[in-house]
Amino acid sequence: MKKAILVAGATGNLGSKICRELLKREADVSAIVRTSSDPEKIETLAKMGVKVIEVDLNRIDEIAKACAGTHCVVSALAGLGDVIVDLQKRILDGAIQAGVPRFIPSDFCTDYNDLVPGENRNFDLRRAFKAYLDNTFIQASSVFNGAFADILKYNTPVLNLKDKSIGYWGEKADWKLDFTTMDDTAAFTAEVALDDSAPRDLQIASFQVSPNNLWADVKEASGQEFRIQQLSSLEDFARFIKKQRADNPAGENELYAKWQQSQYMYSMFSTQHHQLANERYKNLTWTRSLAFIKSFVH
Known part of the structure; x- marks a missing residue:
């Protein structure tokens, strides 16, 4: 019998990929x-074979009706408190009302459990929802994928193609950073959604690569020797982020606040995934660092 999986946030990039991976595994999605919602995105999902249910997401009873008969609800929502906390609570409440046994929250990020509250606004929102989720009886599983590997394409301080530079903070030129491609994250999440024995927390990474490793990969991929540099101490970086946030109060209501990238960079150099669940599902293959770098560095 096919397992029925319901996805919230399916019109987004990650959500649509999770739907695709679930369909590959013959789930009823x-x-x-x-x-x-954008009619074109709805049509794309429908053409994939997804049953699209339009609901008033402010009404828990409508959400519960849509969740009826579902084995697992997967949330791939993105947003601020009104989405990550408030909307996810309503979806969770609807799932519980419908008797859904399992829930995967939108925790697609670095494992924040050992990080200090207050250092990353978006992690704090996920913490708030986690506290609510863990106070219910539903079986939950969080997928922590580190950073999405695509950020390496966007000229962040860690890898800046425009400036031909690689940066790091503190004495961490050899610190391994956790990166997972969106496709790998979606495939793993689909497996978790279909796995009734999945644990509460699962850490994954397509590859773990240090700034020095990135330098070597870029050289092998392109023949170029990028400048590698320490940007500051981690303590100075933390003070800079705090000031940057204080100077931009409007950012509290912006999904992509000016200081949010810095907060993510800081977290990447503050914690690592030490218990990777990559081998849990033997049919998965993982993108390697050099192969990913070669896909966009020439």
């Missing part, structure tokens, strides 16, 4: 979307 449905998606709840706002009545105001």
